[in-house]
Amino acid sequence: MKIKPLGDRVVVKRSEEKEKTKGGILLPDTAKERPQEGKIVAIGEGRKTDEGKIVPLTLKVGDTILYGKYSGTEITVDEEEYLIMREDDVLAVIG
Amino acid sequence: MKIKPLGDRVVVKRSEEKEKTKGGILLPDTAKERPQEGKIVAIGEGRKTDEGKIVPLTLKVGDTILYGKYSGTEITVDEEEYLIMREDDVLAVIG
Amino acid sequence: MKIKPLGDRVVVKRSEEKEKTKGGILLPDTAKERPQEGKIVAIGEGRKTDEGKIVPLTLKVGDTILYGKYSGTEITVDEEEYLIMREDDVLAVIG
Amino acid sequence: MKIKPLGDRVVVKRSEEKEKTKGGILLPDTAKERPQEGKIVAIGEGRKTDEGKIVPLTLKVGDTILYGKYSGTEITVDEEEYLIMREDDVLAVIG
Amino acid sequence: MKIKPLGDRVVVKRSEEKEKTKGGILLPDTAKERPQEGKIVAIGEGRKTDEGKIVPLTLKVGDTILYGKYSGTEITVDEEEYLIMREDDVLAVIG
Amino acid sequence: MKIKPLGDRVVVKRSEEKEKTKGGILLPDTAKERPQEGKIVAIGEGRKTDEGKIVPLTLKVGDTILYGKYSGTEITVDEEEYLIMREDDVLAVIG
Amino acid sequence: MKIKPLGDRVVVKRSEEKEKTKGGILLPDTAKERPQEGKIVAIGEGRKTDEGKIVPLTLKVGDTILYGKYSGTEITVDEEEYLIMREDDVLAVIG
Incomplete structure (x- = not known):
């Protein structure tokens, strides 16, 4: 990938939004107002x-x-x- | 648990909301606008x-x-x- | 008491609100918009x-x-x- | 006096508001929107x-x-x- | 003069507002929305x-x-x- | 070019806005609310x-x-x- | 010139606003919402x-x-x- 974010920014590839739960139930809209999952694909040099x-x-x-x-x-x-955001906007790392 | 909060954030498991007082009286809505109780299940590395x-x-x-x-x-x-929040949003430790 | 406030917070037990002056005169509502008196029952470790x-x-x-x-x-x-507040919200110590 | 203001606060006893000028002229309301005079009766330890x-x-x-x-x-x-205020809210010392 | 401004404040005696230009032309109101001229009559100890x-x-x-x-x-x-203001509110020294 | 931006500012020459995708599809208006591409043509000395x-x-x-x-x-x-902006308003470098 | 701006301020003499382009076309109003050109005639000692x-x-x-x-x-x-402004409000030096 050929983007280099500036400073303390990261580039994020959004994960597919699961619109169904594991059991196959379709999620209502409100349930999707949750934090999103994504993968870091590029990071800046730092602040x-x-x-x-x-x-x-x-x-x-x-x-x-x-x-x-x-x-x-x-x-x-x-x-x-993609999304570009500051590291401080990232809530947590998973897995 | 496999979440690692970033920075000065913590992950909190909300305690069951008691809708009755010890004596079994059902609490009115306003009484529930109080701070909530929870348990820390993951913490970040720090600020x-x-x-x-x-x-x-x-x-x-x-x-x-x-x-x-x-x-x-x-x-x-x-x-x-769960809830994810900054340590500074936590008011007190109980017990 | 088993609460430990975080950081620069203190736990305050509100004093009974005197609704009468020493002479027994009932205070009007506006007179009660004054700062309140209370007692410190727990303090944080500090900022x-x-x-x-x-x-x-x-x-x-x-x-x-x-x-x-x-x-x-x-x-x-x-x-x-009780009330939980930051030390900087406390105006003065009495007595 | 038995109040100890916290930090950089001071306790001020408001001077009587003169509603007449030296010559005995009654001041209109707007003229009273001026800074007020008072006396320091207690000071905090400092910031x-x-x-x-x-x-x-x-x-x-x-x-x-x-x-x-x-x-x-x-x-x-x-x-x-009395009034309790931060030292930085005091404009000047007189006399 | 017996006022001592606190901190980085100064006391200013406003210059007479010239309502006419040198040529004797009466200035319209908008022209008076300009910065004002004054003389420093007292200064604080500093910030x-x-x-x-x-x-x-x-x-x-x-x-x-x-x-x-x-x-x-x-x-x-x-x-x-007089006017009392912070030094940072003064735009320039003249003459 | 004879402009020297002050401090941490940069001068940017906006890239032509592509109103068609590679496949020749005309982009709707909302799709253009994206970050823009440009080239740095002058930079300040720094903050x-x-x-x-x-x-x-x-x-x-x-x-x-x-x-x-x-x-x-x-x-x-x-x-x-051209556009003149602070370096911190630049999201990423491409290519 | 006998003005000494305070701190990090500068005094600017506004350049004549060109209301026509080189080719003699009268500029519409919106085109004039651009940054203005001026000359520095006095500077402060610094911040x-x-x-x-x-x-x-x-x-x-x-x-x-x-x-x-x-x-x-x-x-x-x-x-x-003239205009008096802080150095940080100046976008660029020309020529």
Whole structure:
């Protein structure tokens, strides 16, 4: 992938939204207002401190993450959609 | 549990909401606008300072806590519901 | 008491609201919009600085304090009501 | 007086509002939207820095001050009314 | 003058508002929404840093200044009107 | 080019907006609310820290970037249009 | 010129607004919502840091600059109009 996010940003590939539960029940809309799952596909060099030092990110390419439904900005690269967000908008790493 | 919250976040399992007092009286709605009780089931590594050092959390897995009714974001892991919030949103440890 | 407030928070037991002045005159509603009196029943370890050091509180358990009418969050422990607030919301120590 | 304000707060006894000018002219309402005069009757230990050091106040008990009309919180101690405000809300020392 | 402003504040005596230009033309109202001219008549000791050091002011008593029309608070001392404002509200020194 | 942006700002030449996809499909309006692509044509010296040191930018002249649709201010130089924005408004470098 | 701006402020003489393009076409109103061009005629000593050190400005008297249309405060000196603004409101130096 040929995107390099700036600073403390990461690029996230959204996981397929499961609209059915394991048992095959179709989820109502409200149930989907939950954090979303995604995979980190690119990370920035890190946050630049006030003195100009770089603080590397905690996340790594390949991490599966949870993020808030309204986090990040949508971008399209090579006709694929991604999200770009700051590491601080990522809630947790899964698995 | 296989969630690792990022930074100064914790994952909380909400305690059952007691809708009756000890004497069996059903609580009115307003009485439930109180802080909620929960149990810490996962904690982050800690807050990253401006210089990139990690400040570990005070809370530990297993702590029973009080938190504000509107704190945190709901997440679902393995079909169980949890809350993810910042340590600073936790009001107190009980017991 | 078995609550440990987090950080720079304190737990306050509200003093009985005197609805009469010493001379027995019933106070009008506006007169009650004043800061409230209470007693400190539990204190946190102190504020964690940006570098992770703990700055202990100035208040001690047993202090009688004044606090703003809208400060703090109500909590119920063992069927008794308390307020939990940050030390900075406490205006003064009395007596 | 038995109130000890917390941190960088001071307790102020409001001066009698002069409703007449020296020449005996009754002041209109707008003229009273000015800063108020008062006397410092108690001072806090000082502001606690981020590292936990105490920075003492500049004001002393007995200072006559000017403060903004809407500064501070009213408190009643021993049936007398006072104001409690932060030192930074005090505009100037007079005399 | 017997006022000592606190911290980084200055006391300003407003210059007479010229309602006519040099050529004697009466200025319209909008033209008066400009910064105002005044003279510094008293200055504070300076801003207290977070660590409690005093940073003295740049302005001196006697400086003629420009300040924003809505800056400062009006005060009356010995029946004369002044403005009290922070040094940072002063735009420039003239002459 | 004869513009030197101040501080941590960059000058960006907006890439032609592709209104058709590769397959020649005309994009609907909503699809264009995406971050925009552009090329860096000038960069500032860098951010000045609180102590007056200069922290140079990460971006270089010639970088192809993504930026938020509402970032930056439009400027016209020699009858050509550019955007001027802070480095922190740039989301990613491409290619 | 006899104005000395305070701190990190500069005094700007606005360039004549060209209402026609080179080809003589009269610009519509919207086209004028662009940053404006001006010349620096006076600069302050620089920003005072929290510790009281002076950080000199980057701009010099004589620089031709671009600034946002709504930046600065209008001042009139010797019947000429100028703008006074903070250095951070200046977008770029031209030429």
